[in-house]
Amino acid sequence: MLVAAATASTEPTPEQIGQIRVYLSPDEALQRAYPEAIRFDTHLLAVTDTLQERLHEQGIRGFAGDSVAVYIARDSTDTPLGYAAIGEEIGKYRPITFLVAVDLQLQVSSVAILVYRESRGAEVRRQRFLRQYRGKDGDDPIRINRDIINITGATLSVRALNVGVRKSLFFLEAAFDQLQPN
């Protein structure tokens, strides 16, 4: 899992946390992202110092782990359909868990919210908002006021997802490069 390093300065109260809303399990999210897939292989991407430096160069901070699980969707003929990663980013107080799926051109094919833990801003879970990530790749800004339409009142959640999608695209591209035959 991608794990964001940023944490709230103080522990939130249960009221601040709000209800924990689980919309999809990881398996359900992967199957929805790739309905034709019959198998998902897991590739553990080592986040080396070099990779961390490249991440920082792209202005993406807040990754504390040393590896990322990348899922490779395969159809009945064992042909890869795409890659996916499940990540977490702090919204306002607590992490939003989400899945980013890309096609073999490394363009986002879908984004889904698995778990939403904040008391406000859950509108980001709807495809009405999430569909605007489709077709984005690592060269897109993926930022409010540029290519992502904000949801007023859910700005922190939107920003968190923007960072999460950019981070996921970075790791999925890195995994894709590693897995390509020389």
Next chain:
Amino acid sequence: MKRVAVLLAALCAAASATFAADRPAVQGGVYDKPYLRQTTGGTTVGGYIDHELFWNDKAKTFDQHRFIPFLFSEVSDRIHVAAEIEFEHGGNVGGDGEIKLEFATLDIAFHEAASLRGGVILSPLGRFNLIHDSPLNDLTNRPLVAREIVPTTLSESGMGLFGTFYPSEAAVMGYELYVVNGFANSAATRLRSGRGSQKRDNNEEKSIVGRLNYSPSLGLDLGGSFHVGAYDDSGEDNLSIFAVDASWNRGPLDMRGEYATASIDGADEDSRSGYYTQVAYHFLPGSLSFPNSTFTVAARYDHIDLGASDETRTTVGLNFRPEEETVIKLDYEIYDRDDDSNGLILSLASYF
């Protein structure tokens, strides 16, 4: 009044008690304020402040225009109380300010498509009245039509229903429909002066205010609204206001506009109308060492026709948002008739 009771009963009957509370589908509306601090018991405290410097031939002055704390409380998942207390112009200092409840509502959700709301309601008339907070707006002064035809901020004592539907994956539709005390006698001379009492209606007739909005996809919002009912003390003369609004956002570009027309029986000037169009463009993101910042250039064209008089205003503005919730605005206004009001406005506004 019987008709009103039947209307409310019919709408309530259409709802079923199965879904959690939602909100009116108006982005930036009452439930979209960035409440930042939560106390115990599920009550959230927040607010916004704005401060303005006017520099024209009529006035060269600072104005502590608004300090507005708000409260939001979840009694349960489906029962919410929200309120906004307005301190305008420093409160009632020297008799030229005011302190009032801008809105205070109790919402009970029977269904995602039908929540009952009662209290001092932010009237769903036009779009600007619902999302008038200074930190949200790119220009300091409100549109002329939002002062003289839809007298923002318009909040009225009443009850009614609101709800949200999702007709497709991309679309959302919302409605608000309330029975309210309505306008008072002095609306005949100026609508702004005729905002009604929160305590006691001046006649036995109730007014109805409603809005239907439709967003086919994120970034495009269309709305139509009305406010109809008797306004004079005898309850014989009707006041009707109709408004349409639209907003569109793609990447760094925002466009919006609103048109409203009022028909006032028994008034010397019985027909009044106005509109505005506004465009804004965001640029230089992440400037001045604020990673979430943006500059915005905005322009608005305003017109009102009040029968005996009319006015046209053009405003150009440049603002800087170090964060989305905080803004420094510099505007220049040019009036067609009121030349002495031409001038600069510098203002600060922020949610907190």
